[in-house]
Amino acid sequence: MMIGVEFLDSEDVREVYSQDASRWYKVKPLGVFFPKNEEEVVKCVEFCVKRGIPITPRGGGSGLSGGAVPEKNGIVLSTEKMKSFSIENSFAIAYAGAITGEIEKEAKKLGYTVPFQPSSLNFSTIGGNIATDCAGLRSVKYGSARDHIEEIQIVTPTGKIIKFNGSLSMIFSGSEGTLGIITKVKIRLSKLKKRKTLVFSFRSVKDAIGFSKEVRRFNPSAIEFVDEKSGEVMKIDENNKTPKKSKSYIIVEIEEDEQGYIDFSEQEISIMAKSFSGEKIDIPDVWERRKKLGPALSKIKPFKMNEDVVLPLSKIESFLEFAEDIDKKRISCLVFGHIGVGILHTNFMFGGGEEKEAEKAKSDLFNFVIENGGAITGEHGTGLEKINFLEKELGKNTLEFMRELKSKLDPHNIMNPSKIPTPKRGCIDTPISLTKTQYNTKK
Numbered sequence: 224m225m226i227g228v229e230f231l232d233s234e235d236v237r238e239v240y241s242q243d244a245s246r247w248y249k250v251k252p253l254g255v256f257f258p259k260n261e262e263e264v265v266k267c268v269e270f271c272v273k274r275g276i277p278i279t280p281r282g283g284g285s286g287l288s289g290g291a292v293p294e295k296n297g298i299v300l301s302t303e304k305m306k307s308f309s310i311e312n313s314f315a316i317a318y319a320g321a322i323t324g325e326i327e328k329e330a331k332k333l334g335y336t337v338p339f340q341p342s343s344l345n346f347s348t349i350g351g352n353i354a355t356d357c358a359g360l361r362s363v364k365y366g367s368a369r370d371h372i373e374e375i376q377i378v379t380p381t382g383k384i385i386k387f388n389g390s391l392s393m394i395f396s397g398s399e400g401t402l403g404i405i406t407k408v409k410i411r412l413s414k415l416k417k418r419k420t421l422v423f424s425f426r427s428v429k430d431a432i433g434f435s436k437e438v439r440r441f442n443p444s445a446i447e448f449v450d451e452k453s454g455e456v457m458k459i460d461e462n463n464k465t466p467k468k469s470k471s472y473i474i475v476e477i478e479e480d481e482q483g484y485i486d487f488s489e490q491e492i493s494i495m496a497k498s499f500s501g502e503k504i505d506i507p508d509v510w511e512r513r514k515k516l517g518p519a520l521s522k523i524k525p526f527k528m529n530e531d532v533v534l535p536l537s538k539i540e541s542f543l544e545f546a547e548d549i550d551k552k553r554i555s556c557l558v559f560g561h562i563g564v565g566i567l568h569t570n571f572m573f574g575g576g577e578e579k580e581a582e583k584a585k586s587d588l589f590n591f592v593i594e595n596g597g598a599i600t601g602e603h604g605t606g607l608e609k610i611n612f613l614e615k616e617l618g619k620n621t622l623e624f625m626r627e628l629k630s631k632l633d634p635h636n637i638m639n640p641s642k643i644p645t646p647k648r649g650c651i652d653t654p655i656s657l658t659k660t661q662y663n664t665k666k
């Protein structure tokens with residue numbers, strides 16, 4: 224290809240770039256562009272506009288909803304060669320292809336941390352994190368990727384380089400490659416704090432939920448739920464000396480307060496857990512185990528559908544009953560996730576021959592979530608996977624508005640055209656502003 228941008232179209236390359244980490248959709252692209260800077264991205268866009276070729280931007284390809292799966296007769300634009308970054312004061316200034324985990328490593332050396340922490344930190348890109356508005360373990364305190372954008376640079380679908388700061392940059396967070404290509408970002412980092420992790424086991428799911436709601440008053444930096452079967456995969460009970468069978472677990476992370484203290488909260492939280500019959504247990508490397516939990520599920524069955532639904536906190540109990548019912552009667556279903564913000568990863572595990580039942584369970588899951596005022600995606604985005612449920616969730620008018628918005632910004636309809644930009648829906652009830660002062664007055 225003679226436009227001065229690296230382009231590969233061998234059979235191997237087309238195969239590698241035909242899927243994302245969901246492994247559920249597969250479309251081979253015509254080839255893959257590897258631009259090195261924004262000027263080269265402009266050249267790629269101009270090339271595709273002239274020929275009416277659809278472009279799918281791709282970062283780490285770790286997406287779980289098919290967002291980076293190419294369009295038919297389309298080209299992938301990979302940001303792999305745009306990965307340099309620097310840490311300046313409390314900001315990370317990064318090209319879109321920078322691996323977020325690499326930014327985190329450098330930030331830590333200077334006393335900072337990337338506030339949104341997807342479990343895929345070490346193999347996803349900062350551009351992909353913003354394009355999906357990723358969330359993670361610490362969203363209960365720090366929100367999602369969009370909450371930390373200071374400045375964003377985009378190559379528009381007509382090939383112009385534009386820059387935004389402030390609330391306009393939000394349009395591109397969660398746009399999943401449909402409104403332009405994010406080329407560079409300036410991210411606000413948080414101060415690295417001393418942290419302590421507490422793990423509690425509960426003999427009923429109801430107690431675990433009750434505790435998870437109550438513990439929000441301490442403004443923890445993480446509140447994670449792990450169900451019984453997921454606990455088995457994490458081998459939690461191997462370390463748990465108590466003989467009673469646990470039905471679920473809550474992992475809480477607390478950070479030092481302004482004065483640098485955390486012990487006071489730890490004691491109070493443990494007392495609070497006891498009032499829900501929760502027992503504090505010691506699990507070495509619990510975050511490592513938690514981060515590896517998703518991939519480790521393959522021990523149960525070979526195939527997985529990992530949904531990232533969000534429930535209002537008041538509906539979590541009935542949701543977990545619904546999931547348990549599916550697990551007992553239909554298909555293996557494990558639930559864990561960021562219960563502090565209502566995001567519950569619901570994993571249907573299945574073998575060959577169970578595909579139809581898995582699809583049916585997924586459809587029932589989305590219907591349950593929508594009917595109970597939740598959202599079908601809290602972090603992974605809509606991609607190809609959830610597109611057919613959007614109208615039910617958002618309503619016809621909202622969907623039409625999003626389509627109109629896309630057609631205004633992308634008049635040639637070349638940017639990831641079979642996907643759709645969707646407004647922020649995740650992190651329902653996020654108590655980011657719940658401060659210690661509020662806790663004291665509530666007590």
Ligand SMILES: Cc1cc2nc3c(=O)[nH]c(=O)nc-3n(C[C@H](O)[C@H](O)[C@H](O)COP(=O)(O)OP(=O)(O)OC[C@H]3O[C@@H](n4cnc5c(N)ncnc54)[C@H](O)[C@@H]3O)c2cc1C
Binds near residue numbers: 350406639
């Ligand atoms: C084991 C595992 C754990 C995970 N844990 C989490 C988690 O905790 N939280 C979470 O939110 N997600 C998680 N994910 C999902 C995934 O890692 C995130 O969605 C991540 O943000 C995707 O980043 P990426 O660079 O891999 O993007 P890709 O998968 O390459 O792309 C994702 C979407 O963004 C678009 N895109 C990518 N780069 C750009 C760009 N520069 N400009 C415009 N559009 C772009 C693509 O077109 C696509 O629509 C996990 C995935 C795995 C496999």
